[in-house]
Amino acid sequence: MFDIAIIGGGVIGGMLARQLSRYQLSVCLLEKESDVAMGATKANSGIVHGGYDPEPGTLKAKLNAEGVQKLYDVADEIHAPYRKNGSFVCAFGTPEEEATVRALYERGLVNGIKGLEILTGDEARALEPALSDKVSLVLHVTNAGIVCPYELTLAAIGNAMDNGVALKVEFAVSAIERTQKGFAVIAESGARVEAAYVVNCAGAYADRIAAMVGDDFFTIIPRAGEYMLLDKNEGARVSHTIFQVPSAEGKGVLVSPTVDGNLLTGPTAVKVGAPDHTETTPAGLETVARLAAKSVPSVNFRQVITSFSGVRASEKRGDFIIEPARSVQGMLHVAAIDSPGLTSCVAIADYAIELLREMGLATVEKADFNPVRENPHAFREMSDEEKDAYIKAHPAYGKIVCRCETVSEGEIRDAIRRNPPARDIDGVKRRTRSGMGRCQGGFCMPYVMRLIAEENGVAMERVTKKGADSYQLIGKL
Ligand SMILES: Cc1cc2nc3c(=O)[nH]c(=O)nc-3n(C[C@H](O)[C@H](O)[C@H](O)COP(=O)(O)OP(=O)(O)OC[C@H]3O[C@@H](n4cnc5c(N)ncnc54)[C@H](O)[C@@H]3O)c2cc1C
Incomplete structure (x- = not known):
């Protein structure tokens, strides 16, 4: 019997587990997939939004404003990489768009955001030379940043597990009984888990989980x-995250560097039928290319290395829904966490804990809580001399498995052993970047499979790409 069961191992459930x-x-995190961070958390823009966008008075405005610094602080503790690169929201010469830039500035002040300034097009181009010469007015958001969303989640869940949280993957919740x-x-x-409290962090499936207790x-x-x-050789095309003024459909298509040094363009915003929709379409990608080129005409789309799609868990009210269940006592919904959910994740977790206290949960601090997670990328950050010395003591770090991203066998073995352990090829990829580069795993995949098989004592035929029956080998010739 656990005190709390959290349903959903995305950034929200993961950060809640870490804060609890x-x-x-005693806390248990339940995830239906073979790994954590497999929903919206895996496929989003990775932007730490400054907080100028949400309507004042909403939960989004409050938690976004509180969340930015909280996120940076926790990311420092758990060694999740981020960069405060600042963002631009651009108007393209029309009076309406320029009025929107000014309105966002005013809204940001009402939301309590510091570090906002309005720049002319020329002032913005002085900071960001690749910006289109059609850009006429810019909101510069200096506290905005970029973070790797799945690394943040892996780090939060790893730290939570190191502090005693239990993780159950391939646990697809299908019923909840009193x-x-x-x-x-x-x-x-x-399989069955009993708990005094249940928290619903199931992302795009949150309404289905709510329906299991009669909430609709x-x-x-x-x-x-x-x-x-895009490939890393496009990664320095811009240094800020470049937005266009938002529309009713959302924050629009951005052009941004990523923390790993690539260039990201997107997203579109299209209603879809399924919560697990992952398709990309020619029309969608053409829209991304056209709108990204409007902000930064020199983006070289011949350097695209992959495309992907993520699903926002939106709701008609347009705000986060963080409130107790209405049909049962002891359950909390943390639902409709679309953007800026990633930015707000620590603030959302802290707010959820406040509500759990109001629902009767006793929270007594542990004397031995360790807020720090060891840096999994310490080797990458060493100087050549330090690497040389380290390799002498740990030879597996001298064997390069992924040549595109320079990932060693030692780092991959660590990722399979460390919390939360990588169980499949994509799990290794998200933790180490092996397979994330130009060749997208073409060269390193068999080596990675051998390491997973060895570490787990199974045959290579049993190693999957992403859980279930996604086997890569069917037998020996
Ligand atoms: C296109 C896009 C762009 C975005 N850009 C940004 C951005 O730049 N900045 C920002 O702040 N936010 C952004 N967001 C929002 C951000 O990604 C989300 O707020 C955040 O990832 C939500 O996390 P979550 O944990 O609630 O959901 P998810 O990551 O979807 O996690 C929910 C988890 O629940 C699991 N689950 C579902 N049903 C069950 C079940 N029955 N049993 C067990 N487990 C279950 C799922 O497998 C999943 O792992 C963006 C979102 C999208 C889609």
């Missing part, structure tokens, strides 16, 4: 966003 792990509580002491959370497989007061509207990611 500082208390004397028991005398709380809830029984039941998986499709028949919100409905998730899945909205997909398609992206194109």
Whole structure:
């Protein structure tokens, strides 16, 4: 019996688990996929939004404003890479767009955001030479940044597990029953977890989880966003994140560097039927290319190395829904966490804990809580001399597995052993970047498979790309 079961191992469930792990509580994180960070958290823009965009008075405005610094602070503790690169919101010469830039500036002040300034097009181009000469007015948001969303989530969950949180993957919740002491959370497989409190962090599936206890007061509207990611030789095309003025459809197509040094363009915003929609389309990608070129005409789309799509868990009210269940006591919904959910994740987790306290949860701090997670990329950051010395003591670090991203065998073995352990090829990829480069795993995949097989003591035929039956080998010739 756990004190709390969290449904959903995205950035919200993961950060909640991490923030709860500082208390004397038994916490279990339940995730339906073979790894964490597999929903919206895997496929988004990775922007730490400054907080000028949400309507004042909404939960989004409050938690975005509180969330930026909280995110940077936690990211420092758990060694999740981020960069405060600042963002631009651009108007392209029309009086309406320029009025929107000024209105966003005013809204940002109302939301309590510091570090906002308005720049003329020329002032902005002095900072960002590749910006289109059609850009006439810019909101410069100096506290905005970029973060790798899945690394942040892996780091939060790793730190939570190091502090005692239990993680159960391939636990697809299919029913929730009341028991005398709380809830029984039941998986499709028949597995069962009992807990006094349940928190619903199921992203685009949150309304389905709510329906399991009879709540139907919100409905998730899945909205997909398609992206194109460009090679690192385009990564320095811009240093700021470049937005266009937002529309009713969202924050529009951006051009941004990523923390790993690539260039990201996208997303579109299209309503889709399924919460697990991952398709990209020729029309969507053409829209991304056209709108990205409007802001930064020199982007070289011949350097695209992959495309992907993520689903926003939107809701008709347009705000986060963080409130107790209405049909049962002891359950909390943390739902409709679309953008700026990543930015707000620590503030959302802290707010959810406040609500759990109001619902009766006792939170007593642990004396031995360790907020720090060891830096998994310490080797990457060493000088050549330091690497040389380290390799002498740890030879596996001298064997390069992924040549595009220079990832060693030692780093991959660590990723398979460290919390939360990588169990499949994509799990290794998200933790180490092996397979993320120009060749997209063409060269390193067999080597990675051998390491996963060795570390887990299984045959290579049993190694999957992303859980379930995604086997890569069918037998020996
Ligand atoms: C295109 C796009 C761009 C975005 N850009 C930004 C941005 O730049 N900045 C920003 O701040 N925010 C951004 N966001 C929003 C941000 O990505 C989300 O707010 C955040 O990832 C939501 O995290 P989550 O944990 O709520 O959801 P998810 O990451 O979707 O996690 C939910 C988890 O629940 C699991 N689950 C579902 N059903 C079950 C079940 N029955 N049993 C067990 N587990 C289950 C899923 O597998 C999933 O892992 C963007 C979102 C999208 C889609």
